[in-house]
Amino acid sequence: MATYAYRCPDCGAFDTIRPMGEAPERVECPRCAAPSPRAWTAPRLAGMNPALRSALAREEASRDAPEVVTRASGTTRR
Numbered sequence: 001m002a003t004y005a006y007r008c009p010d011c012g013a014f015d016t017i018r019p020m021g022e023a024p025e026r027v028e029c030p031r032c033a034a035p036s037p038r039a040w041t042a043p044r045l046a047g048m049n050p051a052l053r054s055a056l057a058r059e060e061a062s063r064d065a066p067e068v069v070t071r072a073s074g075t076t077r078r
């Protein structure tokens, strides 16, 4: 089984557990039953490394609430 993330347009993100490879493009929101699209392209496996799991959670949070970057890496703005 794998956990897949979806995002309801009204209620926000939620997870659903389905067999590997059987996650539809949309599922009903568990709260309001609205069709909700997949939020991630890759499934999160139940036995995932905790460090990687937390890193992915940080990555997800950074979409809506990015942490302040004190120094850009790679590129220099002039």
Ligand SMILES: [Zn+2]
Pocket (backbone or CB within 6 Å): 008, 009, 010, 011, 012, 029, 030, 031, 032, 033, 034
């Ligand atoms: Zn909803």
